[in-house]
Amino acid sequence: MAKTGLLEVHDLSVGYGGEPVCAPVTVAVAAGTALGVIGPNGAGKSTVLQTLVGLLPPIGGTVEFDGRPVDEREAAFRRDVVTVLDDDAFFPSLTGAEHLLLTARGHGVADADEVVAEEVEEFGLTERAHALPSALSSGQRRRLALAAAFVRPARLMVLDEPERRLDAQMRRQLAARIAADVADGLTVVFASHDAEFLSTVARRVLVVDDDACTVVSPKAAVAMLHE
Amino acid sequence: MHADPTRELTGAGVRRATRQATAARADTSWLTLGGDVLSALTVAGVVVAVFGGAFSALRERIAARPEAAATHLPGELTALVAALLVAAGVVALLSRLGPVSATPATAAWWLPLPADRRGLLRGELVRTCWVAVVAAVVVALPVVLAAPTAPTVPEVAVGVLAAVLLALAAVGVLVVLQARELTGWVAPAAGAVATVAVVVPAxxxxxxxxxxxxxxxxxxxPVLAGVLVALAAAALLAADRVTGRLRAGALRDRGAAVFVASASALSLDTRELGRAMGTPVHPPRRTRTWAWVRQPWQAVVAGDLAVLARSPWRWGQLAIGTALPVLAARTDGLGGVPALVAVAVVVGWSIAAVALGEPSRSAHAAPAADRALPLGAKDxxxxxxxxxxxALVLVCAVSAGVAGLGWQWAALGAATAPAWAGAVVRGGYRPELDWSGPVLSSPMGAVPTSVTVTLVRGLDLGILGTVPLIIGLLLGDVPDLLLAVALGWSLLLALISVETAQKKA
Incomplete structure (x- = not known):
C-alpha cells in the first residue's frame, strides 16, 4: 500500500498496562493538512496523541512519521515535530522570554530576537514576558507554551486541547493562526472540544470511541459536539 | 438562616472538637502510645551509646597519632563550625516551612471559621515547637558527642538542653517575623552564615x-540556663500573641510545602523533597539574550548556566563543598586521620554535586523542555x-589542592571531577522510586532493594570516582601512576553515568 501521509497510523491500539482505552486507530495525515481529534472526556484522545508522538508505547499497530517509525528520543524527530500537550512545564529560574529565546536559538532560528518579540506580542505576553513562569497565571503559562511552539520551525504540530485556559479572543486568534500555518504547509493534529476551533482549523476529524475510531468531516464532527 | 454569634466556637473549642472526633475514631490507646514512646527512647539511647563509643574510639585514635604538620585549626573551632552549620540548616528549614503553617484540611475547614485564629493555630505552634525540639536533639547530640575532649554526661545534657532552648527561641522569633511577613531574608542569611563559618576558618x-x-x-x-529559658519563653509568648495576624494564603502555601515535604520524606523521595524545600526564585534583573548560542547543545548549556547563576544559595553550597575538605585537613587531630579527611571530601563534593544538579532535576520534572530542542535524548x-x-573541575581542584597543599593534589582533584559531574546528571535524571522490587531482610526490618539502589544513584559513582584520591590520602602522596589511573577511572565512570542516566518520557 502506498504511503500518502506525513504521519501514517495503522491499526494503532493505545492504552496503559496492555489495556486499550479505545478502538484501534487507522489514519493518514498528509503534509499541509490538519486533523482534529474529538471524543468525550476519558475517550482516549490524549492517550492517542501521546502515542502518536512516541511518549507512550503503542499496545499494537504502527505509527510512522515521514516514513520512519516514531522515536521521540531522536534529534531529527524533535527537530520536525513540536508538541503542546498537558505538560507545559518550565524551568523555574528562566523567564518566559528566555524560554522562547533558548528554544528559537537552539533551533538555529535567524533573527531569534525578532521572532520571539513577534510571538510574545501575538500571544499577548508582552507585559509578562520577563516574569518567571511561577508568576504567570495558568492561562498565561498556556500561552507561553503555545508561543514556544511557534518560535521554532516544525513540520508537524501536535496539540492537546490548545484552546484550554484561553479566553475567547485568544482562541479565535490561535485558530486563525494555525489555519494560516496549515495553508502554508504545516501539518497539525489536535484534540479539541471547541466547535468553532475545530471548524476553523480541521480538514478532517478523527472521532475516538470505544467501538470504532472513524474519520469524519468537520461539519459532522461539529454536529457530534453539539449532540 | 439565623445564627447566634454568642454560640460560635472559639479557636480552642474548634481544636478540641476536632481532637475529640479524631480520638473517637482512632485505635491508638494510651498503652500503645506509651509503648511507642518507650521504644523511641530506647532507640535514642542505643544511638547515643553507639555514637558516643565511636567518637570516643576516634579520640583515642587521634591522640595516638603524631600531629600533622599542616594543621592549624583547633578542634573546638571545627566543632563550633559544625554546630553553626546544622543550626543554620534548621533555621533555614523552619523559615521555609513557616514555621507555623496550616495543613490543607486546616486551611479548608478551620481558617474560614469565625473563630479566633490565635486559638486555632496554637496547636500548630505547639507542633512546630515539638519538631524544633526533636531537630535540636538530633543535631546537637552528635555535635556535643564529637567535641574534641570527651564530654561528661552532665555536659552532654547541658549541651542538648541549650540547643533545645535556642531552637524554641528561634521558633518564637521566626513566628514573629512570619507575622510581619519578614522571613524572606532568613534562609539566605542562614546560608550566608553557614558559608562564612566554613570558608573563613578554612x-x-x-x-x-x-x-x-x-x-x-x-x-x-544556672545563669546561662536562666537566660536561655527566659529567652525561649519570651520568644514563644510573643509568637503566641501574633499567630492571629498570620494570613490564610501564606499559611496555606507553607502548609502545602510541609505536606509535600512530609510525603517526600516519608516516601524517601529526596529529589521531590529538595523541590519542596527549594528556596523561592526571584525574577532576574535583566533577561538574557544569549547571542552566542548557535547550536542546540549550547542552548542547554546557556539555560543551565542561567539556572545556577541566579541562585546565590547554590553558590554558597559550592563554596561550602570546596572548603569542607580543607577545613578537615587543617583541623588539629582530624587532619592526621586520612579516613576523616576522605569523609569530608565525599561530603563536601556531594554538597557541590547536589548544588549543580538543579538543572538536571528541573529537566527531569519538565521533560517537555528537553524535547523542545532538536537534540537527541542522550545528547x-x-x-x-x-x-x-x-564547575566541579574548579571545585575539586581547588579543594584537593588547598587541602593537600600541592599541585599534584589539585591535579588529582581535577581528575576526579568528571566522575562527580557524571554523578550530577545520573542523580538528577534517576528514575522514580520503585517500591515494588524485592526486599532484603535486615535487623531493622525489610529493606526494599530497588528503592535503596535508586536513592544512591548518582552519589554511588561519585564516591567510586573518589577512591583514587582516598588511596592518595592513605599513601600521603600522589604518584603519577595514581593520577593517570584516577583520570581514566573518573572518565569511565562519567561515561557510564551519562550513558545510563534515564530520562523521563
Whole structure:
C-alpha cells in the first residue's frame, strides 16, 4: 500500500498496562493538512496523541512519521515535530522570554530576537514576558507554551486541547493562526472540544470511541459536539 | 438562616472538637502510645551509646597519632563550625516551612471559621515547637558527642538542653517575623552564615594560624540556663500573641510545602523533597539574550548556566563543598586521620554535586523542555553534564589542592571531577522510586532493594570516582601512576553515568 501521509497510523491500539482505552486507530495525515481529534472526556484522545508522538508505547499497530517509525528520543524527530500537550512545564529560574529565546536559538532560528518579540506580542505576553513562569497565571503559562511552539520551525504540530485556559479572543486568534500555518504547509493534529476551533482549523476529524475510531468531516464532527 | 454569634466556637473549642472526633475514631490507646514512646527512647539511647563509643574510639585514635604538620585549626573551632552549620540548616528549614503553617484540611475547614485564629493555630505552634525540639536533639547530640575532649554526661545534657532552648527561641522569633511577613531574608542569611563559618576558618587555617580557641561561656551554668529559658519563653509568648495576624494564603502555601515535604520524606523521595524545600526564585534583573548560542547543545548549556547563576544559595553550597575538605585537613587531630579527611571530601563534593544538579532535576520534572530542542535524548543529557564538569573541575581542584597543599593534589582533584559531574546528571535524571522490587531482610526490618539502589544513584559513582584520591590520602602522596589511573577511572565512570542516566518520557 502506498504511503500518502506525513504521519501514517495503522491499526494503532493505545492504552496503559496492555489495556486499550479505545478502538484501534487507522489514519493518514498528509503534509499541509490538519486533523482534529474529538471524543468525550476519558475517550482516549490524549492517550492517542501521546502515542502518536512516541511518549507512550503503542499496545499494537504502527505509527510512522515521514516514513520512519516514531522515536521521540531522536534529534531529527524533535527537530520536525513540536508538541503542546498537558505538560507545559518550565524551568523555574528562566523567564518566559528566555524560554522562547533558548528554544528559537537552539533551533538555529535567524533573527531569534525578532521572532520571539513577534510571538510574545501575538500571544499577548508582552507585559509578562520577563516574569518567571511561577508568576504567570495558568492561562498565561498556556500561552507561553503555545508561543514556544511557534518560535521554532516544525513540520508537524501536535496539540492537546490548545484552546484550554484561553479566553475567547485568544482562541479565535490561535485558530486563525494555525489555519494560516496549515495553508502554508504545516501539518497539525489536535484534540479539541471547541466547535468553532475545530471548524476553523480541521480538514478532517478523527472521532475516538470505544467501538470504532472513524474519520469524519468537520461539519459532522461539529454536529457530534453539539449532540 | 439565623445564627447566634454568642454560640460560635472559639479557636480552642474548634481544636478540641476536632481532637475529640479524631480520638473517637482512632485505635491508638494510651498503652500503645506509651509503648511507642518507650521504644523511641530506647532507640535514642542505643544511638547515643553507639555514637558516643565511636567518637570516643576516634579520640583515642587521634591522640595516638603524631600531629600533622599542616594543621592549624583547633578542634573546638571545627566543632563550633559544625554546630553553626546544622543550626543554620534548621533555621533555614523552619523559615521555609513557616514555621507555623496550616495543613490543607486546616486551611479548608478551620481558617474560614469565625473563630479566633490565635486559638486555632496554637496547636500548630505547639507542633512546630515539638519538631524544633526533636531537630535540636538530633543535631546537637552528635555535635556535643564529637567535641574534641570527651564530654561528661552532665555536659552532654547541658549541651542538648541549650540547643533545645535556642531552637524554641528561634521558633518564637521566626513566628514573629512570619507575622510581619519578614522571613524572606532568613534562609539566605542562614546560608550566608553557614558559608562564612566554613570558608573563613578554612582560608585562615591555610594561610596562617587561627589564634582563637572557642570555649564555654564565662558565666555560671544556672545563669546561662536562666537566660536561655527566659529567652525561649519570651520568644514563644510573643509568637503566641501574633499567630492571629498570620494570613490564610501564606499559611496555606507553607502548609502545602510541609505536606509535600512530609510525603517526600516519608516516601524517601529526596529529589521531590529538595523541590519542596527549594528556596523561592526571584525574577532576574535583566533577561538574557544569549547571542552566542548557535547550536542546540549550547542552548542547554546557556539555560543551565542561567539556572545556577541566579541562585546565590547554590553558590554558597559550592563554596561550602570546596572548603569542607580543607577545613578537615587543617583541623588539629582530624587532619592526621586520612579516613576523616576522605569523609569530608565525599561530603563536601556531594554538597557541590547536589548544588549543580538543579538543572538536571528541573529537566527531569519538565521533560517537555528537553524535547523542545532538536537534540537527541542522550545528547541532551551529555550537554547537561558540561556545566557541572566545568564547575566541579574548579571545585575539586581547588579543594584537593588547598587541602593537600600541592599541585599534584589539585591535579588529582581535577581528575576526579568528571566522575562527580557524571554523578550530577545520573542523580538528577534517576528514575522514580520503585517500591515494588524485592526486599532484603535486615535487623531493622525489610529493606526494599530497588528503592535503596535508586536513592544512591548518582552519589554511588561519585564516591567510586573518589577512591583514587582516598588511596592518595592513605599513601600521603600522589604518584603519577595514581593520577593517570584516577583520570581514566573518573572518565569511565562519567561515561557510564551519562550513558545510563534515564530520562523521563
Amino acid at each position: 582560608v585562615v587555617g591555610t594561610i596562617g594560624t587561627w589564634g582563637w580557641v572557642p570555649s564555654g561561656p564565662g558565666v555560671p551554668l 541532551v543529557v551529555r550537554a547537561r553534564a558540561i556545566v557541572p564538569t566545568a
